[in-house]
Amino acid sequence: MSQAKIEFYKGPAGGWGALRSVARQLLQHRIAAKGARTLLSANQPDGFDCPGCAWPDRQHTSSFEFCENGVKAVAAEATADRATPELIGQHTVSALRTWPDHDLEAMGRLTEPLVYRPATDRYERITWDEAFATVARHLRALASPDEAVFYTSGRTSNEAAFLYQLFVREFGTNNFPDCSNMCHEPSGMGLKASVGVGKGTVTLEDFEHADCILIFGQNPGTNHPRMLGELRAAAKRGARILSFNPLRERGLERFADPQSPVEMLGGGATAITSDYFQPQVGGDIAALKGLMKHLLTLDVQARAEGRAPVLDDAFIATHTQGFQALKADLLAEPWPLIERESGLSQAQLHHAAEVIARAQGVIACWGMGITQHRHGVGAVQMIANLLLMRGMVGRPGAGLCPVRGHSNVQGDRTMGIDEKPTTAFLDRLERVYGFAPPRHEGFDTIGAIEAMRDGRAHVFFGMGGNFAAATPDTPATWAALQRCALTVHVATKFNRSHTVHGREALVLPCLGRTEIDQQATGPQHVSVEDSMSTVHLSAGINEPASPHLLSEPMIVARLAEATLPHSRVPWRWLVEDYDRIRDHIERVFDAFQGFNEKVHHPGGFRLRNTASERVWATPSGKAQFAVHAIPQDTAVHEARDQARQAGHQPERVFALTTVRAHDQYNTTVYGLDDRYRGVFGQRRVVFVNAADRQALGLAEGAWVDLVGCAAGDTTERVAPGFKLVDYDIPTGCVAAYYPETNGLVPLSSHAIGARTPTSKSVPVTLRPAQEA
Known part of the structure; x- marks a missing residue:
């Protein structure tokens, strides 16, 4: 453990500091040899998808494709430490609740199902059969299926997520709070309205052709370190990278690639950001309006001087709607208001706009620094406006790039983990499976907490994640969970949420991404979808941490069998071979036709993205400019x-x-x-x-x-x-x-x-x- 100190960091992101961290992680978890072998299988055609972030990999076939934070995730999962029932049972849950998050994590991998015993205030082992019977008893005793909440973490695979939503909807509710509700929901909502697709429009290949990359409210050096490789390559070939972030972050300034012998041995580094702008917290819409206002002025100047226009007239006329309303709003916006609310000067925004105006290919990236605000949807739509003005959506080297966190958070939504399912999706479920799925909206994360708090929901089931620590308003969230009759968490490690329990509580240990998933027909692959809509396979290589672990698909299947004894879905048969699950996914989602054939090719396949084809799945059939006032009501x-x-x-x-x-x-x-x-x-x-x-x-x-x-x-x-x-x-x-x-x-x-x-x-x- 490091000594507590504050010491200015002089080096670049990555570099020797990252390699030392890798070595320290492997030694800390006592897996030096095993860990090295495991890392060589990360993001490989026959290996596992990194359980860290959702940044994509080059063809998913490169020879050494992991980053420092990926090492931390892999080492933590492959650790030699074991959180056995005996170890956890040494402490009361009241005592464990006072432990730091780091100490709970350090106990190691869970090995057996656990049940909370109120009489002793401790967790004890329980059999899987008893655990599933307990959950089923509580679910069947509810007055309405809507009194249960089913949370989903972004690390859940496509196969597990599909079975999970199928089980829950046959049970009778759309209560699907998930981690998207807490991070990139504004990206999905904003982009769906603007360009018809709630996902990014770019691929990694677009980064090879962009000559201007905009980064808003994101710190890739810590949150998505593999992204730095793309930014480094773009910077080295002369692309301008403009960063808009309140904090000065080293990962946006300089990067030394640990896989580059020249930089490592020569002590060099690549400058990432060419221009760094520090808007005040919450100043993004004002800054974006300032950029667009300048683009309008630069366009007028260019036309007056006989140069090529800055705005893409043909694209705006053919593919968009609402530009004149946006233009009028921008022209009426006073500069003193823009400067005050953005925290940036007119000169700074003019300089950035000039770079954007000259670029032939512009990519805009953003993270939760944009979305976790009262006006997060508006900020996302302003980013879309900026690119639409210049026709920078649906062309090589340009587009929208929300950078998501968990490795399959986007795939979970694709599989139907959504509290607001479409009518078309529910119709398809009904045709394929013969039951009537619920048609009303379910609880999102905020709604789920409110329902538990108010006594309208009595069972909480968490498929991964750490709900009690990830959510806002900690006292209210904890009190809501503690009002439940039953809380259940599927997890690989013991975490904070397991100490914030209902009157009855279960912790169900599952396989990790790095472990062999052995089912009746042999070892299985799962699939995941990255931030750029590419779906590929993942298969673990390590022996499971315990013989008592079950895969997430098997946990869902056995829970469904226990809860829905008359279901016509062949739950256990599906889990015997995950290709069968993928065949069922293909029956429900047209975008997955030929799923098994396509996903078994190295690198997988990319789902169709209509916006990247300039096909706009909006009510008007065109991309939509949105008008938003500069927020003064945060x-x-x-x-x-x-x-x-x-x-x-x-x-x-x-x-x-x-x-x-x-x-x-x-x-x-x-x-x-x-x-x-x-x-x-x-x-x-x-x-x-x-x-x-x-x-x-x-x-x-x-x-x-x-x-x-x-x-x-x-x-x-x-x-x-x-x-x-x-x-x-x-x-x-x-x-x-x-x-x-x-x-x-x-x-x-x-x-x-x-x-x-x-x-x-x-x-x-x-x-x-x-x-x-």
């Missing part, structure tokens, strides 16, 4: 107005954005270092502009409490004991890690039209830390 605006009305200093209300540390993937904390930000051996830090800290009269390194101050929120929200760390971040903004700060996000604060928690724009004040 939670931060409201909190500052409230402070002003009360005679307080509004500048003391900060916009908190939550971030991951480098030794973290989503809610999984692998270690306590955040190397690129210079934080070691600790997590309770808050990054602050030095000028703001000095204005508060606080010393660097002082301890403060973060106090939520959302207007109208009557709940006292305090995240205690954070160390102030000076950082390059705009004034008025601070940043801290989640899940430690999730309790500061009210359940009622979510994106308009998508209900994604506003975790990237939380109003807080800083006060000197108070003793508990």
Whole structure:
């Protein structure tokens, strides 16, 4: 464990620091030889898909295709440590609830099903038959199927997700909260309305031809390190990369490829970002409107001077609708408002617009820094507007690229994990399987928490993930889970959610992505869909951590058999050979015709993306420009107005954005270092502009409490004991890690039209830390 210290990181992203981290991870988990062999099978035709992020691989056939964070995920899964019933049972669940997330993770792999015993406040082993009977008993006892909630993590395979949604819909509900509800829901909602497809439109090959790449609200060095390889290649051939991110992030500045002998031995690195812009937290729509307003001006100038227009007139006329309304809105937008709300000057935005105007191929990438805001849908549509103005959708080297997190979060949605299923999809299920699926909308994540809180839902079933740690409003979420009659979690590791349980609780251990999935007909492959709509196979190579583990498809099949004894779906037969599951997927989804034949080819296949073909699946049949006002009604605006009305200093209300540390993937904390930000051996830090800290009269390194101050929120929200760390971040903004700060996000604060928690724009004040 690193010593707690703050030490500026001078090196590039990647490089020797990444290789040292790889070695440390393999040694820490006591799998040096096994881990090396395992990593050589990561993202290979006959190997497994990395259980980390959803960034795609070159043809899924390269010889050495993994990154530092992928190593952490693989090492954590392949660890020699075992969380046996005896080990877990040494501690009361009340005691385990007080453990840091890192310590829970470090116990190792779960080995047997566990049941919570209230009399002893401990988990004990239970047989699989008893576990499935317990779940079935609770489900059948509900007054309505809608009193059960079925959560899905983005690591669930296509095969497991398809069976899961089929079981739940035959059971009778569309209550499918999933991790998309908490991250990229605004991307799907915004893009569906703008271009007719709720997914990105680019492929990796487009990155080879783009001469301008825009990055909004994303930190690939920590969250998607393999993306840095594409950015490095683009930068080396002269592409301009413009980054818009409030925090100065090393992964967007410089990258030394650990697989490049020249850079490693020569001590060199590649500059990634050519121009770095730091909008204030929540300033993205204002910045995007400033860019587009400048593009209009540059277009007028170009035409007046007899040069080629900046705007693509033919594309706009043939393929779009609503441009004149957007143009009028942009021309009427005053520059003082754009500058104030974006945090960027007119000159900065003019410079960026000039780069965009000259480019022949523009790709726009974004992450949760765009989506986890009240106006996240609007921000996504503004990015789409920017590219549509220049005809940069549906052509080589250009397009929209939402960068998703978990390795199959996009595939789960494709398989029907959606609380708002389409009528066409439900009709197909009914024709194929002969039962009437529910037609009403189910609960999303926010709705599920509210239903459990209000006593309208009594059973929570989690297919992977860490619901209690991933969700907003920690006190409300925990209280909601604890009101349930039964909570069930399918998992590979013991985590926070297993300590926040209902009156009865089960933990069901499953196979990991790196492990051999042996079924009746032999070892199986699962399939996953990456961020760019490519579907490929994944097969583990390691022996399972325990002989008692079941695969996720088998868990679903046995649960369905126990709960639905009269079902006509041949559950166990399907799981004997996953090709049979894929045949059934093909019967339900037209896009998967020839599924088995296509997916067994190395590299898999890409699903059709109509927007990339300039076929617009929108009501108008055209791509749609959207008009959105510059937000002046965010939670931060409201909190500052409230402070002003009360005679307080509004500048003391900060916009908190939550971030991951480098030794973290989503809610999984692998270690306590955040190397690129210079934080070691600790997590309770808050990054602050030095000028703001000095204005508060606080010393660097002082301890403060973060106090939520959302207007109208009557709940006292305090995240205690954070160390102030000076950082390059705009004034008025601070940043801290989640899940430690999730309790500061009210359940009622979510994106308009998508209900994604506003975790990237939380109003807080800083006060000197108070003793508990």
